[in-house]
Amino acid sequence: MLTSRAENIRLPTSLKTGEMENRRLAKQAVAFLILSVVLLGSIFFGLCAGRFSITPARALEIVFNWLFTPGLLINQIDERIILLVRIPRIILAGFAGAGLAVAGAALQAVFRNPLVSPQILGISPGAAFGGVLAIVLGWWGLALLGLSFASGLIALVFVGLLARINGRSEIITVILAGIVISALFGALVSLSQFLADPNGSLPAIVYWLMGSMASATWQKLTLAAPGLIMGTLLIMAMRFRLNILSLDDAEARSLGANPDIERWIIFLAVTIIVGSQVSVSGVIGWIGLVIPHTVRMIMGQDNRVVIPASAILGAAFLIFADTLARTMTAAEIPLGALTALVGAPVFAVLLRSHYRERMQ
Amino acid sequence: MGVRTYTFLAFSFSVLLSLPAIAEEISFTDMIGRPVTLDKPAERIASIPIPLASTIIAIDGSTKKLVGMNPLAKSAIEEGILGQIFPEAKDISSAIAGTDFIPNVEELASVNPDLVIQWGDIGDGAMAPLLNAGLKAMFVTYGTEEQGRQFMRITAKAMNKEERINPLIDWREKVQSDIQEKTDKIANDQKPRTLYLQRALTGLIAVGPGQSYMDFWIRLGGGVNAAKDITGAKPVSPEQVAQWDPEVIFLNSFEGNLTTDFIYNDPVLSMTKAAKEKRVYKMPLGGYRWDPPNQESPLTWMWVANLLQPGVFKFDLRAEMQKAYKSLYGYDLTASDIDEVLWVKMQGSSKNYAIFKAD
Numbered sequence: 001m002l003t004s005r006a007e008n009i010r011l012p013t014s015l016k017t018g019e020m021e022n023r024r025l026a027k028q029a030v031a032f033l034i035l036s037v038v039l040l041g042s043i044f045f046g047l048c049a050g051r052f053s054i055t056p057a058r059a060l061e062i063v064f065n066w067l068f069t070p071g072l073l074i075n076q077i078d079e080r081i082i083l084l085v086r087i088p089r090i091i092l093a094g095f096a097g098a099g100l101a102v103a104g105a106a107l108q109a110v111f112r113n114p115l116v117s118p119q120i121l122g123i124s125p126g127a128a129f130g131g132v133l134a135i136v137l138g139w140w141g142l143a144l145l146g147l148s149f150a151s152g153l154i155a156l157v158f159v160g161l162l163a164r165i166n167g168r169s170e171i172i173t174v175i176l177a178g179i180v181i182s183a184l185f186g187a188l189v190s191l192s193q194f195l196a197d198p199n200g201s202l203p204a205i206v207y208w209l210m211g212s213m214a215s216a217t218w219q220k221l222t223l224a225a226p227g228l229i230m231g232t233l234l235i236m237a238m239r240f241r242l243n244i245l246s247l248d249d250a251e252a253r254s255l256g257a258n259p260d261i262e263r264w265i266i267f268l269a270v271t272i273i274v275g276s277q278v279s280v281s282g283v284i285g286w287i288g289l290v291i292p293h294t295v296r297m298i299m300g301q302d303n304r305v306v307i308p309a310s311a312i313l314g315a316a317f318l319i320f321a322d323t324l325a326r327t328m329t330a331a332e333i334p335l336g337a338l339t340a341l342v343g344a345p346v347f348a349v350l351l352r353s354h355y356r357e358r359m360q
Numbered sequence: 361m362g363v364r365t366y367t368f369l370a371f372s373f374s375v376l377l378s379l380p381a382i383a384e385e386i387s388f389t390d391m392i393g394r395p396v397t398l399d400k401p402a403e404r405i406a407s408i409p410i411p412l413a414s415t416i417i418a419i420d421g422s423t424k425k426l427v428g429m430n431p432l433a434k435s436a437i438e439e440g441i442l443g444q445i446f447p448e449a450k451d452i453s454s455a456i457a458g459t460d461f462i463p464n465v466e467e468l469a470s471v472n473p474d475l476v477i478q479w480g481d482i483g484d485g486a487m488a489p490l491l492n493a494g495l496k497a498m499f500v501t502y503g504t505e506e507q508g509r510q511f512m513r514i515t516a517k518a519m520n521k522e523e524r525i526n527p528l529i530d531w532r533e534k535v536q537s538d539i540q541e542k543t544d545k546i547a548n549d550q551k552p553r554t555l556y557l558q559r560a561l562t563g564l565i566a567v568g569p570g571q572s573y574m575d576f577w578i579r580l581g582g583g584v585n586a587a588k589d590i591t592g593a594k595p596v597s598p599e600q601v602a603q604w605d606p607e608v609i610f611l612n613s614f615e616g617n618l619t620t621d622f623i624y625n626d627p628v629l630s631m632t633k634a635a636k637e638k639r640v641y642k643m644p645l646g647g648y649r650w651d652p653p654n655q656e657s658p659l660t661w662m663w664v665a666n667l668l669q670p671g672v673f674k675f676d677l678r679a680e681m682q683k684a685y686k687s688l689y690g691y692d693l694t695a696s697d698i699d700e701v702l703w704v705k706m707q708g709s710s711k712n713y714a715i716f717k718a719d
Contacts, residue, residue: 051599077628080628081628085628140562198432198459204561330590331594
């Protein structure tokens with residue numbers, strides 16, 4: 001699976017004629033416009049759909065009153081549901097979806113491998129262990145976030161140390177080290193579950209590991225949003241470098257990059273995103289695989305485009321999935337299970353069509 | 361029958377039984393249809409199911425026959441009043457099984473039980489190790505009031521203490537039919553929508569109809585289950601609870617830090633009818649947690665009935681508790697014990713709770 005994707009990447013080049021460049025830009029502009037409409041549609045759907053019946057007109061009225069009447073008291077139950085339950089959930093799902101999609105896209109560029117995700121690098125299992133440990137210790141909020149992030153980072157450092165041979169980390173060794181560390185932290189999660197109190201922390205852990213936004217509040221949002229935004233913006237800022245990082249190391253060096261350091265900056269950004277997301281809503285997988293792939297199919301391989309487009313589509317997708325999770329049945333459907341249920345088949349189809357194209 | 365009669369009967373029975381050196385063997389069928397034969401009444405019982413540990417103490421009136429229990433049974437005893445009545449319970453092994461009911465066979469063997477009680481409805485992994493190790497085992501199943509009675513009945517049978525269990529079963533039947541008779545006459549629109557939250561602090565888990573003991577006592581006490589759209593225990597969002605708009609909310613006794621303030625301080629849950637009318641109550645923790653079936657269940661039903669239908673039921677729960685604790689554990693409950701079990705300090709000012717306060 002370690003095919004080099006370098007040949008697929010279009011570098012910015014002055015060889016192209018101006019007309020082709022213009023047409024490409026116009027196509028991209030249209031694509032971004034469509035993506036933005038999809039995102040807005042998803043937000044609107046999330047705002048209006050729910051178990052508690054509120055008409056779309058009333059929902060919009062509540063939002064407008066809230067936005068344009070500062071100091072408004074939130075007294076009615078429908079106001080509280082829109083403003084204190086649905087909106088923080090939509091924003092959290094949006095930031096988390098954008099962050100996870102961008103994280104996946106960045107890792108895939110760095111590793112020149114379409115199958116890489118935060119799970120494979122050990123970051124998600126690491127962050128999950130930190131979170132589980134925090135729950136066992138009875139820590140919530142900032143402490144849980146801190147432990148989740150720290151543990152994700154430790155997993156990443158372990159992977160780095162394991163993979164570093166003679167001062168260089170080969171991509172294949174990084175991935176293999178990631179698998180080893182994932183298994184280790186997966187085992188630690190199981191062990192913590194075994195030791196957890198079934199009356200208190202165990203159901204909380206199980207529920208949390210399934211991934212859910214059900215307990216999203218403004219408070220949780222302010223906890224997770226800084227990390228999610230920071231990590232996403234960091235990768236956004238690096239999107240120009242990602243094209244170079246996805247060349248092989250010798251080529252990248254010849255273009256004046258220091259691939260080792262830049263790679264680790266990306267890893268750090270991914271860890272910030274995953275740690276923040278996991279700490280408030282548990283493990284939510286597949287976003288980082290499905291979204292960037294879909295985007296590449298529509299918009300090509302250029303990371304300068306893939307990264308922002310993944311952010312928009314990731315946000316739209318997770319808001320939509322979370323709205324389904326909370327509205328389809330009276331019970332909350334675990335969001336992690338839902339994204340996997342949608343993600344795995346979509347990914348399988350993408351993968352097959354991708355390789356069929358390449359073989360022709 | 362008074363407590364003295366029980367004690368007398370128990371005493372005379374044990375004298376009768378200990379006279380002949382060879383007591384007759386006991387045989388019965390357990391709840392998964394396996395025949396169980398014991399050479400003599402069980403004297404050293406290890407109970408892996410949680411509520412049965414306190415039931416065994418209640419049947420025997422002492423902790424002497426209990427040699428091993430689930431760690432969670434132990435924590436319930438330590439947190440609750442049973443630890444105060446039987447301080448020696450803290451020395452009983454709780455290493456015989458994990459909290460997931462998977463037995464630790466070597467620990468079990470080391471306490472040398474002559475009977476091990478285990479769930480028979482949670483898969484082979486929980487059962488096979490006992491049988492492979494050649495331990496004498498009895499399997500019970502969980503869910504309904506009937507099943508609850510049956511596991512108490514066969515446990516008493518194994519201990520040759522049927523004279524202890526029959527009055528307990530009679531008590532259950534009497535209280536249940538007394539309540540049921542009155543509940544049947546209540547019109548459906550007079551029954552409050554009632555929500556039981558099995559978990560709250562780290563995400564709401566509600567319990568719907570089907571496979572649920574909580575649904576049983578909600579209906580018995582004259583309520584209707586507000587979580588009618590779900591089956592069994594499921595995670596739900598605060599928005600869903602708002603949509604159900606329960607008129608009464610019962611909070612579980614499992615989460616030690618959970619208080620009624622959790623509902624009153626939540627921006628959405630505090631808008632429910634239950635919160636507005638101060639009809640939010642935490643389940644008591646007595647000899648065992650009052651939510652699942654156990655030897656104290658009739659007290660649960662009376663407590664629930666008084667709260668759901670205050671116009672119909674006026675049980676003198678304090679007196680009933682004193683009577684029950686005397687006969688179950690031979691213990692005289694003090695007024696402050698009762699206040700503690702019923703969380704009077706926390707929820708004494710809730711609506712309809714005055715009936716549970718000391719005069």
